[in-house]
Amino acid sequence: MKRIESIKNPQIKQWKKLHTKKERDKTGTFIIEGFHLVEEALKCDVVIRDLIVSESIDLPTSWNVTNVSLTIVTEEIMKDISDTETSQGVAAICEQYTTQVNLSTVQKLLLLDAVQDPGNLGTIIRTADAAGIDAVIVGEGSVDLYNSKVIRSTQGAIFHIPIIKENLSHSIKKIKQYGMKVFGTSLKNAIDYKQAQVAESFALIVGNEGNGVHPELLNMTDQNLFIPIYGKSESLNVAVAAGILLYHLR
Amino acid sequence: MKRIESIKNPQIKQWKKLHTKKERDKTGTFIIEGFHLVEEALKCDVVIRDLIVSESIDLPTSWNVTNVSLTIVTEEIMKDISDTETSQGVAAICEQYTTQVNLSTVQKLLLLDAVQDPGNLGTIIRTADAAGIDAVIVGEGSVDLYNSKVIRSTQGAIFHIPIIKENLSHSIKKIKQYGMKVFGTSLKNAIDYKQAQVAESFALIVGNEGNGVHPELLNMTDQNLFIPIYGKSESLNVAVAAGILLYHLR
Numbered sequence: 001m002k003r004i005e006s007i008k009n010p011q012i013k014q015w016k017k018l019h020t021k022k023e024r025d026k027t028g029t030f031i032i033e034g035f036h037l038v039e040e041a042l043k044c045d046v047v048i049r050d051l052i053v054s055e056s057i058d059l060p061t062s063w064n065v066t067n068v069s070l071t072i073v074t075e076e077i078m079k080d081i082s083d084t085e086t087s088q089g090v091a092a093i094c095e096q097y098t099t100q101v102n103l104s105t106v107q108k109l110l111l112l113d114a115v116q117d118p119g120n121l122g123t124i125i126r127t128a129d130a131a132g133i134d135a136v137i138v139g140e141g142s143v144d145l146y147n148s149k150v151i152r153s154t155q156g157a158i159f160h161i162p163i164i165k166e167n168l169s170h171s172i173k174k175i176k177q178y179g180m181k182v183f184g185t186s187l188k189n190a191i192d193y194k195q196a197q198v199a200e201s202f203a204l205i206v207g208n209e210g211n212g213v214h215p216e217l218l219n220m221t222d223q224n225l226f227i228p229i230y231g232k233s234e235s236l237n238v239a240v241a242a243g244i245l246l247y248h249l250r
Numbered sequence: 251m252k253r254i255e256s257i258k259n260p261q262i263k264q265w266k267k268l269h270t271k272k273e274r275d276k277t278g279t280f281i282i283e284g285f286h287l288v289e290e291a292l293k294c295d296v297v298i299r300d301l302i303v304s305e306s307i308d309l310p311t312s313w314n315v316t317n318v319s320l321t322i323v324t325e326e327i328m329k330d331i332s333d334t335e336t337s338q339g340v341a342a343i344c345e346q347y348t349t350q351v352n353l354s355t356v357q358k359l360l361l362l363d364a365v366q367d368p369g370n371l372g373t374i375i376r377t378a379d380a381a382g383i384d385a386v387i388v389g390e391g392s393v394d395l396y397n398s399k400v401i402r403s404t405q406g407a408i409f410h411i412p413i414i415k416e417n418l419s420h421s422i423k424k425i426k427q428y429g430m431k432v433f434g435t436s437l438k439n440a441i442d443y444k445q446a447q448v449a450e451s452f453a454l455i456v457g458n459e460g461n462g463v464h465p466e467l468l469n470m471t472d473q474n475l476f477i478p479i480y481g482k483s484e485s486l487n488v489a490v491a492a493g494i495l496l497y498h499l500r
Contacts (some may be wrong), residue, residue, distance in 0.1 A: 119369060123487045132480025142296045157461075160482040227497065230382025232410040236493065237373045237403075243490035247477065 002071045007080055015081050021144045030105020030146035033091045035081055040156035047095040054089030055077040071149045082084055083148040099162035104178045106134035109203040111168055114141030123239035126209045129157035131246040139168035176201050184213050184221035193225040202249055206242045252321045257330055265331050271394045283332055283341045290406035297345040304328040304339030312363035333398040349412035354428045356384035359453035361418055363463045364391030373401020379407035381496040389418035424471045425453050429457035434463050434471035443475040443495055452499055456492045
């Protein structure tokens with residue numbers, strides 16, 4: 001167990017930097033905060049480099065932290081490291097990881113094209129996990145998966161569901177070979193999602209908050225779907241749309 | 251047209267304060283930002299006390315601002331007033347308003363019990379509008395409707411759909427008298443939402459992010475529904491859940 005009391009300690013400065021993508025990419029690590037997320041990380045295969053605990057906090061006795069490197073810090077330091085307004089006094093530095101998924105064996109996939117809002121990306125991952133989707137493929141142009149707000153919004157689902165980073169046109173070619181039905185989402189040249197022929201094995205693509213799914217990808221799908229808008233709103237939030245479609249298609 | 255160049259101008263200080271609930275309550279006004287929201291406000295019945303425009307900005311010629319009090323400010327002032335990281339250079343001070351809705355004539359209602367996250371409240375209002383819901387009733391314990399983040403997340407739907415603030419047990423008693431079917435959402439003593447008997451005239455209640463709908467309200471419903479969780483996530487985001495249920499029930 002280590003103890004750090006100075007806010008100027010270089011280790012503290014480095015941990016704080018993990019709120020930037022640059023530092024996360026450089027170190028291959030990311031930071032998570034709060035009891036729920038740290039508990040989920042401890043239950044899963046993710047490597048925890050450092051468990052950081054505020055001196056006023058007692059860890060739950062149910063946590064198995066025997067083999068985890070523990071650092072006790074002052075409350076001031078914890079506040080300094082934290083990205084949230086009210087820190088719970090617990091954080092962890094985890095190693096980024098790549099999930100190996102054999103796409104020929106999965107039944108239900110969600111593909112994300114350039115989802116840029118961290119809260120949206122996290123909520124979509126949480127929704128995909130809840131809907132029993134086998135894996136999520138995050139395409140280029142999406143916000144960094146290891147952004148603190150993304151992880152917070154997943155509510156731990158980031159540790160439950162395999163997430164693959166890949167070029168989406170590459171993914172679509174592969175999964176079509178495996179006989180999966182590929183659904184895009186679009187307002188043009190699309191059918192009402194309730195008319196979609198539900199398939200046992202499918203992939204759904206949802207897209208960028210402003211521009212939707214890229215036309216090139218929409219041209220590769222088997223069918224494009226839209227959710228009818230009955231009121232004056234122009235569109236639905238992308239995470240809400242993903243939830244409606246995933247729960248309908250599954 | 252007025253022009254303000256000093257950041258210390260008392261008017262600027264007062265506008266900035268509108269990011270606090272206290273000042274909004276005191277003045278009965280609220281602030282909106284960005285082209286889309288201001289355009290929606292101009293199209294609707296809401297009273298605009300001040301339209302604030304950064305000196306570098308040309309207003310769209312399609313906007314009818316003849317009768318609106320206009321103030322030109324420096325970019326520095328606009329940045330200072332703004333709640334967002336990158337201001338679009340347009341903001342407006344609007345009057346809070348109460349919508350009169352005759353609940354005996356509406357068919358589809360959404361009731362919100364203590365929804366506390368501004369992004370969630372706004373996204374739910376946007377979703378309710380898109381789903382063609384007639385009105386939203388916001389119960390006690392919910393975040394302030396005029397919070398900037400709520401308004402931003404509605405994407406303008408706050409100006410499209412009637413929103414009533416009311417004690418929910420009071421609302422439920424009324425709408426049951428009008429023969430509406432009232433659905434709660436709960437994990438206990440509830441049925442799978444896909445088994446719900448869809449009614450032409452219904453009210454759905456969704457609840458607080460952590461605690462769900464208050465048990466007292468759940469006891470007053472005709473039927474409580476749950477959305478099955480197929481993965482390891484414990485629950486769905488409340489806005490996503492509202493979207494799945496509203497699109498299924500309508």
